[in-house]
Each structure stands twice: as structure tokens, then as C-alpha cells.
Amino acid sequence: MHIFPKFLLLSTLLIFNSLSAQTADSLAWQAVMSSDNSAVTGRHESGLVAVNGNLYALGGRSQRPVERYNPASGTWAAVATAPLELHHFQPVAIGHEIFVLGAFTCCFPNEPTISDIYVFDTLTNTWSIRGQLPAGRERGSAAAFVYEEQIYLLGGNTQGHAGGAVAWFDRYDPTTETWVELPDAPHARDHFGAFVLNNRVVAAAGRQTSIPNPFADPVIETDVFNFFTNTWQSISNIPTARAGALVGGAGDEIIVAGGEIFSSSVSLNTVEAMNVYTGVWRQLQPLMLGRHSGGGAMLGDEFHVLAGSLNTGGAPETSTHEMLLLDATKNTDIDGDGLSNDEEEGIHNTDLFNPDSDNDGLNDGEEIALMSDPNNNDTDADGLLDGVDDDPLNALLVEVDPDNEPDVEVEPEPDPDVETDKELENNLEVEPDEESENEPTMTDTMSGSGGGSVCWWMLCALLVGRLARTVTLRVNYSSYRGVNFDYD
Ligand SMILES: [Ca+2]
Numbered sequence: 001m002h003i004f005p006k007f008l009l010l011s012t013l014l015i016f017n018s019l020s021a022q023t024a025d026s027l028a029w030q031a032v033m034s035s036d037n038s039a040v041t042g043r044h045e046s047g048l049v050a051v052n053g054n055l056y057a058l059g060g061r062s063q064r065p066v067e068r069y070n071p072a073s074g075t076w077a078a079v080a081t082a083p084l085e086l087h088h089f090q091p092v093a094i095g096h097e098i099f100v101l102g103a104f105t106c107c108f109p110n111e112p113t114i115s116d117i118y119v120f121d122t123l124t125n126t127w128s129i130r131g132q133l134p135a136g137r138e139r140g141s142a143a144a145f146v147y148e149e150q151i152y153l154l155g156g157n158t159q160g161h162a163g164g165a166v167a168w169f170d171r172y173d174p175t176t177e178t179w180v181e182l183p184d185a186p187h188a189r190d191h192f193g194a195f196v197l198n199n200r201v202v203a204a205a206g207r208q209t210s211i212p213n214p215f216a217d218p219v220i221e222t223d224v225f226n227f228f229t230n231t232w233q234s235i236s237n238i239p240t241a242r243a244g245a246l247v248g249g250a251g252d253e254i255i256v257a258g259g260e261i262f263s264s265s266v267s268l269n270t271v272e273a274m275n276v277y278t279g280v281w282r283q284l285q286p287l288m289l290g291r292h293s294g295g296g297a298m299l300g301d302e303f304h305v306l307a308g309s310l311n312t313g314g315a316p317e318t319s320t321h322e323m324l325l326l327d328a329t330k331n332t333d334i335d336g337d338g339l340s341n342d343e344e345e346g347i348h349n350t351d352l353f354n355p356d357s358d359n360d361g362l363n364d365g366e367e368i369a370l371m372s373d374p375n376n377n378d379t380d381a382d383g384l385l386d387g388v389d390d391d392p393l394n395a396l397l398v399e400v401d402p403d404n405e406p407d408v409e410v411e412p413e414p415d416p417d418v419e420t421d422k423e424l425e426n427n428l429e430v431e432p433d434e435e436s437e438n439e440p441t442m443t444d445t446m447s448g449s450g451g452g453s454v455c456w457w458m459l460c461a462l463l464v465g466r467l468a469r470t471v472t473l474r475v476n477y478s479s480y481r482g483v484n485f486d487y488d
């Protein structure tokens, strides 16, 4: 019965294995040169974000202008000045608006947090203030990201570079301007970026900054928040510890590029990718120029990295721009069971790494198609595993034990005087009455039409035959004894 679906399962596994792809580890970064010699203004502790197919660079120590890169024309243009000195933030965009929140201003090492949320409108090229950070949870050098039109603020530092890294996680609704406090991340960190992929957000790299040595305490653990389960997991350690790295991602991997660490006086060119499902890291080709804390953003499948500081600390700044074209292919059904990863996590609550979540011999996709329970190995509680049960939704005949023993599927008692086993089996396989949820009973089969009527007449014939045989035997016996037959 299940031979064909199992064949399909094997085929699916082979197909997905062959389709599984990721950015080639031999693929080199490309310099992005403008068509008119325009360039982004050198800056660090700044941000980069894509809006409507353009890139916007904004912020950085000292007051840096808002600049827009148009990839169609290959040109940079300054579109606005900064409203004030804004640095150490990760800009996010919703529609045509850019939000800057969780930023610092002014001077090392006790940079004040900016509690206002600054919004840049890319249609009018104007700044405004829209609300504030949640009271008591103000911090800068925080990561920010958008998921389903909500803005999230993660981690950061409450005392500039003087200490105070936090694991705080907050959600901001930009339409109602209200905040919701969410569960802390497993690790406090600042000087990092967050990236959303496959209904997860990843917090990788970063550090817990304090003085006198701001670069000394990197966070090596990578934390992942799953929006289906609303839970954090510290999934794996980053191979190369660093802070101020730029983050992007596509397919099933986030990419962490560049950064700074106390053990190196120059910024790192290291680029590493992590599968967001498995937490497995691998190395990609290095940046053309090691840098930290410039800007990193996805433009389609292109991971753009630009500006930043070339040495650990604040100098020199660069205005260079490079790009890596990422392979956006996703393995949408990791375990090849016919259900997508999102269906398993978001709808059926099955194991996306296990094709047969309840280990009953039927894979998860088959169970959904059959409407059996992929998380219950005996859906109809008849004592047979779904994978060996010809009808996993219906117990054939269930006796309810008054002592609360488990229900047992039993064979009906054979009665050769009434029907043969084969006849009984045929009768029990008729469809139940539409008005009744119960299994067919003997009464049902005998009073029903068709096969039931035949059965009734057969029973009458058997009874008449038996009576005739009894009379014959008794007449014969009476004759043998030489006495008249007596009916008493
Ligand atoms: Ca699956």
C-alpha cells in the first residue's frame, strides 16, 4: 500500500540533494565602481540599507551625509545632511522610510544613547522623529531588523564604550508607535548586526564592550531566534571572533564579513557563512579590503559592503565599495519528506530534520496527505503503528475495556453455523451509515440492504436446514428404536 509514496520519498531526497546549493566558496568579491567617479563618503560606525532598489549610506562618527547609490546609473548622490551626529546603529527600512534607532552620539568612551527614533523619508529626503526607545531600555550599538512590518531592536550597550552590554530584545510597531518587550537573547552583545532569514533572526559576532580595552571581549556564541517557536537558541560558535562585522545573507546562510579584534591591529577581511538551520559555519573568499563598521546590506542577491575603518579602532576610514553575489537557492525541504521547512515548523509542528517525526514508518508528508497524525505513531489508537495499519484513521473493531486497558483491535468471533469467516469479513467492510459515526454492527449488516438482505435469507435457510436435519435425525432414531416419533 505504501510502496509508491516511499518511492516518492526517495526521489524527493535525491532531487533536493541535487538542488541544494550555496554561494561557492571560490567566488571572489567584486569592486563596485561608480560610472562617474562618485563615491560614498568615508565613514565608520555607520549604516547601509536598501530602499526601493537603491542603497542608502547614513551616519558615522562626526556628522556624515545621507548618500544614495543608484545601481542602474552606477552613481552616488548626497541627498541630505545628518540631523545630528548618529553612529553605532543598524538602519532598517519599511516601505520608503528608513528608521535609525538604538544609536549613540558624540564622544568616546561614554557616548550617550539617542532615545529618539529618527526616520528618513526617501521620497522627500527629510528627517523626522517618530517616538522613542522603550523607557528604561535605551541603548546604542544595538542591532535592528524588520520582520513582518515590525521593527526589532536587539542587544546593545547602555554606557557607550564604558560597559553595559545587554541582551534585550524589543519589538516596535511603527504604526502604533508602541513597544513590546521580548525574551532576552542568550548573550548580551554590542557592535554587531542582526540578519533575518527563513523566519529566524541571527545575532552573530559582536562583543561586550568596556574600557580600558574595548576590543577584548568578543562574543563567540551565535544566537538564533525562531519566530515560529518564539524561542532563542545559542546554535554554534563563530569560527573567527570579531566585532563591527557587516552582515548579509541569502538562501539558507547568513554571511559575516570583516570586523575588528584586539589581537589584530588591522581590520579583518575574513568572511564566513552559517547555515541558519544547522548552525554549521564555512569560510568564503575574503573581502578585497579588510574593514569594520562601515555598511553592509543586501541588494537583491548582492551583498554590498562599503566604507568602514581599515584598522582596529577608528582610522583610517575608507570609501571603497565591494560586492559578493550570493546564491539564493534554498533547501526548502531539508529532510525530503514532502513538507516544506516552513510547513513543518509553522503549521504541522513536525521535525524539519526528520522525515518521519513519530517514527511510525510513514513520512511526515505521507501522513498529512493521509490525514493521519505525523506526531502520533498510532493515530487511531488501535495498537497498530500508522505505517503498518491499512487504515490508520479507523480502528477496524474496537473493544473498550472497562478496566481502562488500551483498546485492542480484535478479530470477530467466528461462527460457522451462521456465516463463514470470509462472509463476515465482507459484511464488516461495508461503509458505515452516514448518520452514525460507529463501526458497522451485526444488526446493521443484517438489517441493511444488498449484502445484508442476502445474509438474512442465508441465515433463514441455514436455520430451516438445521431444523429439517434435526427432524430427520429424530425420525430415523425413532424408527431405529421401533417406537413412534414423539414431539415432546
Ligand atoms: Ca520537510
Ligand SMILES: [Ca+2]
Binding pocket: 335, 337, 339, 344, 350, 351, 352, 353, 354, 355, 356, 357, 364
Ligand atoms: Ca519532517
Ligand SMILES: [Ca+2]
Binding pocket: 356, 357, 358, 359, 360, 361, 362, 363, 364, 367, 374
Ligand atoms: Ca510518521
Ligand SMILES: [Ca+2]
Binding pocket: 358, 360, 362, 367, 372, 373, 374, 375, 376, 377, 378, 379, 386
Ligand atoms: Ca503517525
